[in-house]
Amino acid sequence: MTEATLGASSGPTPPASPPGARRSAAGSSSTWSLIDRLGLAFAWFLGLLFCAITAAIVIFLAVQGIRYLRPYMLWTNPKVSDTQAGSGGFLDPMLGTLIVSTIAIAIAGPVGVGVAVWLSEYSRPTGLARAVESTIEMLAGAPTVALALFGVLLFESPVLGFLSTTSHGVVYGYSFFAAGAILSLVALPYVVASAREGLQAIPNHVREASYAVGKTKIATIRRVLLPAARPSVITGNMLGVGHVIGDTAIILLLLGDTQTFQGVGHVPLLGILRGTGSTLTSYVFDNAPTGAYNQPNKAYAAAFVLLLIVLGLNLVVDVFGRRSKDLRWS
């Protein structure tokens, strides 16, 4: 330690700082009891440990990903091969991720916002509102593999079988429709929670201001409340998409694990949607050292892409969250 720092610590406190001023947590803790100081140290340790673990995962995936990721992988399809070089890229899995998340959010977005509006603005009878609330919470807590199993039963049934039927009339229970529909249940709680939070953050006098110029409740919801809650709605949808993209169990049980699209019928897009395929998660699952295809280099590259997508979504959520605090009522 230099003389200057020693001098500063032993010398009189500078006149500028008032007696009660404390510069840092460490500075303030000098008068604490031992147990409190230990607690503080433990909290610091855990916080740093958490950062370290997260950083380790991201850095590991980034290093491995950058090492193995090649541009061609983004526009070639997977091929079954014994060698890493011959196994192609992951175009179809990426498109698969895009398709399932689009289907899932196309269902969960409107339904979730509707549920949130009902819970926040109507919620009568109270008993029903409470039941809906706990249903949404249960859905958020349910293991996705259980949802997937339910989905298999649902889409194998004669009523919904047409969504996953091959040209030969065989019902699979596997299709992009089936996977997307069940994945919407994964996204739903995030959309509901976030949209509801956004609606409830609007002060009541804003609603009343709209009623007080002769507007009905529904007009108020459409023209005032939903636009005001838009940043929260977008945040909820993004969070939902993030979880849909990351889900594996539902994809494995309801989309199958054919690495490329196996369409059904001759209608171009509909055929793909009724058929099977893969997503980035199931691609990583299959190509992991423990998976069926065992192409670990490809798994690292795909996992890195997956991570980038999810981190990108989180960034968008952050930006919208910050913007929503920008324009508020006092």
Next chain:
Amino acid sequence: MELNRPPRVRRLSSADSVTARPPRSEAPTVVNGHGPATTNGAGATSSFVGARRPARASVPTIDRMQVEQVSIAYGSKLAVKSVSLPIRQGEVLALIGPSGCGKTTLLRSLNRLTELTRTASLTGQITLDGTDITTLEPTALRRRVTMVFQQPNPFPMSVFENVAYVLRDQAKRRPRRESLRPQVETALARAGLLEEVADNLDHPALRLSGGQQQRLCIARALAAQPEVLLLDEPCSALDPRSTSVIEDLIVKLREQVAVVIVTHNLQQAHRIADNVGFMYLGELVEYASSTTLFGSPRQQRTKDYVSGAFG
């Protein structure tokens, strides 16, 4: 800045379809004086230490609303007890009283906003131009009796859209903005905001200053062409300069609409009101002209309140 000198008001130009009647004296607790304020008598013994009220031209009055024996309860708790009052165009009526005395509840009952509270119940009768308001559609009533709130609460859209929203039918997007522009500008001008926002009507309303936001809320309330304008402590969140601008505005507006203002601020009531109702614990203790109520109140409780003995 002249805080207590409202501008001279113009004469009421047209009396619509409603016939102007001479002021009546029938409110139950009314003490002699009411009607347009007159010059503050030099000899009036004032129990109120505040800005003296300047002389002001009187405006012919038109009866708009009549509150008769109105009681409002939340559940079993009586918030307003058998209140009767006239509300007239050409006058500013101020409701004063300590917190929780029912003045805001009474104000909200005038356009049936109290009905939004599930437990609220109302007895008695309120009429608007002779029609019982319970026989009107709430949405139609609320366009004729609009309200401005304590907190400035512009909608999260542009200044233009805030006013246009009121002009359009419910949630409709039509008519388009070009055809609404004259009406929007008129409303903004009536609220004294047009000059400040004319060059950028697409400015987000929530980026305006607090005083401008509140005037936008008044513009919004005026855009519906109401007969009665209710103001619930419109200046309590504002700085003195904005308050003064809004007070001038209120005094100007009284010739076009009946104005009812709830205020905690006695000086404000003294500055702008023609008639004042003092409420205490749900009762209308005294209703009189501003001069009388502040100068020589009849009731002991009023005297105590305006002289600052409690509240």
